[in-house]
Amino acid sequence: MMKEKVFGKIFPYLLILPSLVILAGVVFYPIAASLLRSFELEEGGLGLDNYLYFFTDKIQRDNIIYTLQVVMITVLLAVGVSYFLALYLRFSNTWTSRLIGRLYLLPRFIPGLVAVNGMITVIRDSGLINRISRLFGLEIKLGLMYNSKGIILMNLWFNIPFATMLLAAALSKIQNSSIEAARDSGAGKLQILRTMILPLTYRDIFITATFVFMSNLGSFTTPYLMGGNNPQMLGISLYSQFNNGHYERAAALSVIMFLLSLLSAVVYVYTNMKKSEWEKGNG
């Protein structure tokens, strides 16, 4: 009996052991190693110079500000549009909404490189849109390549389906009956949205925003193919630090990006904790 009890205590640890070993090997250790490396100076010794470099060098500082701007705009637009789209998918039952419901998940699975290449064939200065505009005697040049607008457009392409997926799942938890009840008691559409649907999905909106923020902060493929040279997104800047052999600086930049991501993850963790407390309360 005693033996069984001890085994019951150990058993879950045995189940997670393989995952834990791999996490330790390829997540914990490398992160710790690069944290240490970020304090090593190129000329020997330890110090904060690698960090200071990114905040004192004008180009690097601009890169950080630029990246944060692009990512914040992406988060706001992606979450906003996705919330609208998710509402539409949840509460409208027409053939258009059903068809969009069928089609919107595909982009989530399209390889990034393929999607960027496809978008470039449409929006570049001699791309499809320009060619179509010539039919009407216009010469539309979108000017979306090699600047932040193109990156944001592409980020939206990737993140709207993803965010819509998360938000649609959140909205599907809201019962039709509770909405009908609110409507019966005389609440208008906007009022229902504001006082009922939004509060019920706050947590999911934050989670979605966190994931969109994190995945775009370090994005590489899109800015690599569509972005300009100055200012650069941090993913590119990290890559070039590494390519030029500045391993310590690359490590410091990774840590800076990690801290920025963590800021957004704090919101996620906080909302998640609250949820578990609520679950406990309900047994």
Next chain:
Amino acid sequence: MKLLSPRAFYYILGKKGFFQYLLFAGFLIFFYLPLMNLCMLAFADKYEVPAIIPQEFGFKWWGFVLEQRSLVSSISVSFFLAIIVTFVSLAVCIPAAYALARYEFFGKRIFLLSFLLSNAYPRMGLYISIGILFYKLGLMGTLAGVVIIHFLNSMMFMTWIPSGAFRSVYRQQEESARDAGAGPIRTFFKVTLPLATPGIAVASVFTFLSSLEEAQGTLLVGFPQIKTMPVELYGVIMEYPLTAGPVLSLILIIPTVLVLFFMRKYINADSLSGGYGVK
């Protein structure tokens, strides 16, 4: 022509219908036009300004792509790798998913959050640091190294989605199997696992597809010994962006579209969102 004017459309469909069509058209143009254009350009032999539809269609660039030995072999490498990664992740993550669903243990929360950690750290930075470690261990340019990188990317949803699936299996069903005399192992394989299969299948598809498209990590850790399709595509897009690029892109999308089509019953917002802690 007059019938096609937006105004006529507006009056025929009414306000609500009109905006729905507008939304639908916007959706299709934004998300599907780039892909459609790519499909068309894959069969273009001649596509010069100002043509919208290529002047000449043909298979010139397909010939070019398929003639290159390394490109063809990269296709089989990609699929082989994706299959291995899927099985490895199943073997490692399913037990952990079960533990998270059924047991309370010290450190559970920290374990859950550590998946988030791997997402919060910039991918490129993590790959670089892993690369340095792999270099010391002699894993650079090996299949094992690349499998580990791909596995790392799918670890979170491969644990979270099946964990949600296990949680939704009623304990009573397991208990009644136990009462009928089945041992714990038999109960798991005959009752719990089959009931959780849809969730596990979705996670496996996700893993398979994300392994198929992974490029950055493979490039850093596996290149030049392990060349997958996306890695080759990087090179091709840099060299021949408008000619061979679409062909290789199309080859890369076909498996994705097929897998999604056959799995469409299981793949939906609800099943996938579990991988991000929303459900």
